[in-house]
Amino acid sequence: MTPERWHAICAYLDDVFGEQSERMASLMPRAVEAGLPDIAVSASVGHFLHVLCKAVGARTIVEAGTLGGYSGAWLARGLEPGGRLITIEPEALHADFAQGEFEAMGLADRVEIRRGYGMDILPQLVDELGPGGVDVVFLDAIKTEYPEYLPHARAMLRPGGLLIADNALGGGSWWIDNPEGSHESRDGADRFNRMVAADEQFDAACVPIREGVLVARRV
Numbered sequence: 198m199t200p201e202r203w204h205a206i207c208a209y210l211d212d213v214f215g216e217q218s219e220r221m222a223s224l225m226p227r228a229v230e231a232g233l234p235d236i237a238v239s240a241s242v243g244h245f246l247h248v249l250c251k252a253v254g255a256r257t258i259v260e261a262g263t264l265g266g267y268s269g270a271w272l273a274r275g276l277e278p279g280g281r282l283i284t285i286e287p288e289a290l291h292a293d294f295a296q297g298e299f300e301a302m303g304l305a306d307r308v309e310i311r312r313g314y315g316m317d318i319l320p321q322l323v324d325e326l327g328p329g330g331v332d333v334v335f336l337d338a339i340k341t342e343y344p345e346y347l348p349h350a351r352a353m354l355r356p357g358g359l360l361i362a363d364n365a366l367g368g369g370s371w372w373i374d375n376p377e378g379s380h381e382s383r384d385g386a387d388r389f390n391r392m393v394a395a396d397e398q399f400d401a402a403c404v405p406i407r408e409g410v411l412v413a414r415r416v
């Protein structure tokens with residue numbers, strides 16, 4: 198498939214399955230104006246996240262990689278009443294922007310931004326939320342660290358809970374079919390995909406939407 202054809206298919210997915218409010222449509226353009234990088238999930242991936250959270254009746258969601266709060270807003274809207282999203286972000290510029298968006302969208306009562314690095318915060322959350330205390334973990338931070346996030350995600354997810362990871366198949370400057378060693382993020386994602394697929398505690402699949410979304414159900 199040519200890149201042009203793939204882009205056209207992704208645009209079709211956003212058009213048909215990515216309906217969103219004006220505020221959501223303008224979130225990333227405003228974030229970019231504020232100096233954030235343009236690396237959020239697409240509208241159709243956001244809607245996919247939302248559907249998955251609803252499907253498992255999510256009450257507690259953990260996200261690694263907040264950016265401007267775009268995916269977080271889709272996740273937060275997928276929560277059951279009274280549920281909460283904890284989203285991890287080390288960059289103050291990103292976290293501050295996201296906080297403003299969550300407040301403006303009326304989601305601040307159910308979203309907490311933890312300012313710090315995934316590798317520091319995820320183990321803390323296992324202690325804090327208890328083993329099996331989380332319904333959905335969404336990974337969208339550093340691809341080379343995905344394999345290290347895995348034991349923490351496994352520990353915090355309840356049976357039937359979902360591990361979801363963006364960029365399972367690509368990340369703008371790399372694709373998973375590039376040669377091994379050509380990009381550290383490619384190799385991190387490849388290692389992570391294979392670890393999850395081989396992990397008896399997960400039942401895993403990967404959807405080639407946009408840059409690839411891995412979905413694995415905790416056994």
Ligand SMILES: C[S@@+](CC[C@H](N)C(=O)[O-])C[C@H]1O[C@@H](n2cnc3c(N)ncnc32)[C@H](O)[C@@H]1O
Nearest residue numbers: 236237238262263264267268288314315337338
């Ligand atoms: C791809 S963006 C997240 C996009 C967001 N999930 C969305 O779709 O709207 C990755 C984010 O991870 C943050 N990040 C960088 N290093 C991190 C780390 N070690 N732990 C957690 N997040 C990190 C970046 O600052 C950036 O905001």
